[in-house]
Amino acid sequence: MFDIDPKKLLYFAAVIEHGSLNRAAKSLKVSQPALSTSMDRLEAEMGMHLLERGPSGIVPTNYGEILYCHARLIREEVELAKRDLMNARSGLTESIRVGSLPSMAGSIIPMALGRWRMMHPDGDLQVVENAQFDLLTGLLRRDFDFVVGFTEVFDMLDGLRQQVLFRDHLCVIVRPGHPLHSVENLTWQDLVQHPWISPTSRRSHTVLEHVMNTMNVGPPQQVTVCGSVSLLKSLVATSDYLALLPVHAASSELSEGRLVALPFEDPVLSRNIAVFFREGYEMDLPRKDLVACVKECGLELSRTGPAP
Structure with missing residues (x-):
């Protein structure tokens, strides 16, 4: 069982990205000997060789590559937490970030955005289309506020909730x-x-x-x-x-x-189309209005059934 120090993981990610203990230490504002000692202790705690010197500097081993992926996610979550807290304290509203299936992005989503814009002309909105698995992964990572997808084909229930919008x-x-x-x-x-x-x-x-x-x-x-x-x-x-x-x-x-x-x-x-969001996530009025527009347009466009 590993006992991983999150701070060491942040240092570890910096070392890999800079390819040098010296450059990473400067960016982290710590001494190079202290950073070197931290990396030695991380390897000892993990019982694995994580870093090695290559022709272009320090690079991760195969084990290091695996750990780096998680270290980077942890760093992004820390930065996101800082940003969300700063925005909450200053009263700023973040851009609405929506994930959509490609099959929704060509018809229902544009129609819904047009209606939503009439209600919120100054709202800041970002829409990304991708496959369901990637969308839900991004949702868990907080890349999106919510995702529009289908309910029948996914296996990532932990930490997510869904609300069915219409039948497709x-x-x-x-x-x-x-x-x-x-x-x-x-x-x-x-x-x-x-x-x-x-x-x-x-x-x-x-x-x-x-x-x-x-x-x-x-x-x-x-x-x-x-x-x-x-x-x-x-x-x-x-x-x-x-x-x-x-x-x-x-x-x-x-x-x-x-x-x-x-x-x-x-x-x-026939399949159910739903909005997915993280457990405990609370939508403000612009986000609720956007989901309502997606539902309304989905009901209208899916009402006709198959073409002859």
Whole structure:
């Protein structure tokens, strides 16, 4: 069992980033001998060799790399705590930081932001789109005030709460003239015989993976991972790929005939969209209004169901 001194971890991160005990000591405003002794004691307490000299200076060992990742997070939390306390004492309001799924960022989120801006024209807002796993990780790290995501595919409940906003409907999109477009009574077995594009990052926990597991069918023969929804739609429109997207995320392409929704229905294609926030987090009025706008727009845009 390790007994780690947080202050030594902050020193450790500085040594790695400066690549020199002398430069790190100056930035930390401590003496070089004192910093060297602190690093020696950290290695002794951990029972591991954490630092070594390389051609360009001091670098972390493999164990040091692992520890550095956590040391950096601890330092960021300390800085964030200082900033939050200073802002609270001075009465300053922080920017609202929101994380959103890429499939929400092309339709529901812009519509919601437009309505929110009419209510709070001077509000400072930052929106980041990413995959669900990365969004929730960022939320736990306090990168976001809250995250808009789906409830069915995540395993990070500890420290988070959720509030369902609306019910979303996914459709299987293809190009016009796709071999499956004229097939009647489609099944999942028919669908997995064709290549798919999955809208996610390098992580697992994809919507497609969840659907396949739920339906107890094997994975498609070929899956291409694509983090951009706009690129995904372009690839589907020019190939025989299939993809799952919410109806609202492809509404323009569907109405213009550039994409087609296959005549395929299944309960697993409906999912709950929720706002996620940290345990104990209290929203002020601008943040509550933003969540209300997302819910309102989500209900409007998801009401139509799958396109014919």
